[in-house]
Amino acid sequence: MSKVKKVTPSQIRAGKADFPLIGMPLGGQPVISPTKKKSPIFDFPKKFTDDDLRERLTSQQYNVTQKSGTEKAGTGEFYKHKGKGSYLCVVCHEDLFASATKYDSGSGWPSFYDVQSKDSIKLMADTSMMVPRTEVICSQCGAHLGHVFNDGPKETGKRYCINSSSLCFRGEDK
């Protein structure tokens, strides 16, 4: 006779259940959800209401960061932008890229060969197109930023291909 194990809610909250906890949010832990295109789903520390975002962002910024849109190549305000400073997430102002790592990839989008900190972004598998890509999102608010490719310059070999619409710029004071 097989014994059915009972798991109490407190055991589940403590992560002690001995079966996969699908779609169950655990504080700060990634949640695997097989029904969603994107997984794991992260619980982002900075949260904004949809009304707030629609008020603060242009429709293009909203579409790119919240709907994983892509701005038309060569049209973004930061594509040919030069200047010393930092590129921040347009939604939550997390410091993402330093101007020193920006280079002209010829792609039509701002390109960087490194991030300020590995903690400021998260990478997700993006299978929305024929060729699988790696999506780059803001680690703090989950804003879609762009994609990363392995054809970057020799410093890192990475090319972070980022929408201008996901960024704002903070110049160096001096």
Ligand SMILES: [Zn+2]
């Ligand atoms: Zn952000």
